[in-house]
Amino acid sequence: MSVDFRFIIIGRGMMGAAAARHLSSMTDGIALIGPREPTERKSHDGVFASHYDEARITRTFDGNLAWGSFAARALDRYRAIETSSGISFFSEVGCLFTAPEKSEQDYIDRALTVSRTLGSEIESIAPSQLPGRFPFLAVDPDFRGYFERKRAGHINPRALVRAQAKLAEQGGVTLIEATARSACDAGAHVEVTVDGKCYCAEKVLVAAGGFSNFHALLPRPVDARVMARTVVFYEIGEREMAIFGDMPSMIVLGDREEDHIYILPPVRYPDGKMYLKLGGDTETLSINRLEDAGAWFRSDGSAAERDHLCRIALQLMPALAGCPVTSGPCVANFTPTGYPYAGFTQSPRIAVLTGGNFVAAKSSDELGRLGAVLLTEGALSEADFGGELTPVFA
Structure with missing residues (x-):
């Protein structure tokens, strides 16, 4: 059976949009699925995202080498993303930690x-x-x-997602502004149901944040x-x-x-x-x-x-x-590991990228890159902290 896309990314938030951008420089035949931000939050009855905001702290100062590395790698690309997209999102005002001695x-x-x-x-x-x-x-x-x-300073998460999605589209990614309801391994491909339509792909990356377990997107729920x-x-x-x-x-x-x-x-x-x-x-x-x-x-x-x-x-x-x-x-x-999840599920065709642990906004571009590498290469190296990012399932 022919497929509609080589890769589908479910979730148009900070990690998913970043994954689509990075993937667009590696291959073609990509779709990014996710709805727009609702215009009326208090009457919206669909899914939400936590990037609907104007400011998130960004820094490399962190007690964990993996998280510090993710942030540093993402920060190193901020200005290039701004320049390429024409969308500003990074304010380099610094970050102050204070604590009793x-x-x-x-x-x-x-x-x-x-x-x-x-x-x-x-x-x-x-x-x-x-x-x-x-x-x-x-x-x-x-x-x-x-x-x-x-x-260090802060980023505008809404603007960052806009920039990532814009560059992904310029790279050939098909943007489907809808909500994915399910992803099912059909043997030789994955079938993704989107508001009554079905799209087929060779592989799927589920990057739906806190909503990853709330639709039938994964063969088994992640432990989160x-x-x-x-x-x-x-x-x-x-x-x-x-x-x-x-x-x-x-x-x-x-x-x-x-x-x-x-x-x-x-x-x-x-x-x-x-x-x-x-x-x-x-x-x-x-x-x-x-x-x-x-x-x-x-x-x-x-x-x-x-x-x-x-x-x-x-x-x-x-x-x-x-x-x-x-x-x-x-x-x-x-996540119980304290790290984000970036790995394949029980299906060799469905991967998951989630688990921000309340600190991932600043690192989302690097985490998206890891999701793209995972889809194209099948695994992450130790240089990318692949062992630490292994998903745990409920």
Whole structure:
């Protein structure tokens, strides 16, 4: 039987669009399947994606060599993607880690070792110097800073996906703006059902993020937890812009894990307003069904988590007091290995690329490249951390 495509990538998010772009430079006969972002989030009854946002932290400072390497490789290609696509998405404003000197030291030591391995420049800032360097930030006197000035800051995930998809199409990729409902190994090919239509391919890569297990896209579900995450937005006016306008991206590791927080500088959103965004990583709501994922994405997140994040935010940045506050939903897709999954399923024709573990946006271009290599070569090398990325199935 003839096939419609050599390769189909299911999922037009950050990893899937990147995989399509990389694959387009390796071969032809490629389709990228995924719907557009819904125009009305609260009335949308289909699938969602977590890249519907304007800012995500990017950095190489990481306590894990694989994750640091993925980020560094992706960062090295940002400017070329911007130039080729004509779409800007990277703001190199730097990234500041702060932590108590006697807390999280194991992570900091590992991150400094990884940084030396990758050739990243990390400036250590003594507690006495932090207030002068970052006067908007009110941390305790024992906090030390670790500042990555170059190859760090934030990316616009919406714009990055647009850039990847544009370059993929220019490379000959067929973009199918619809939702894949199933992928079935039919023996000599894979049949992908898309809103009533069926497309056949030699191989399929499922890169559907937190929705990978929610349709019949995989022979067996991957072992992963889809966790709800709430993000908070402070609307920033002229007064606050004078204070926060030049801030870097930040990750503050508090004395307690529940006080850890990430903070994005003020960024303009589609409504024309400037927002400073922040979030944490301790919510326990697990999402196990498609309808629950949809309900969460149509919500404003957790009110309790919003209040918790606001308390921390006002302690760290008192000048935010009085700014209008809103919140929104996101999800994080965690694997038991702590690494993303990039490997074949029980079918030699269906591969999976998922498991961002709440840190993958900055690395998505490299993870997409790994997905493309996986499809064309059948396996990943140790130089690409192939062993660590082996999928685990439920």
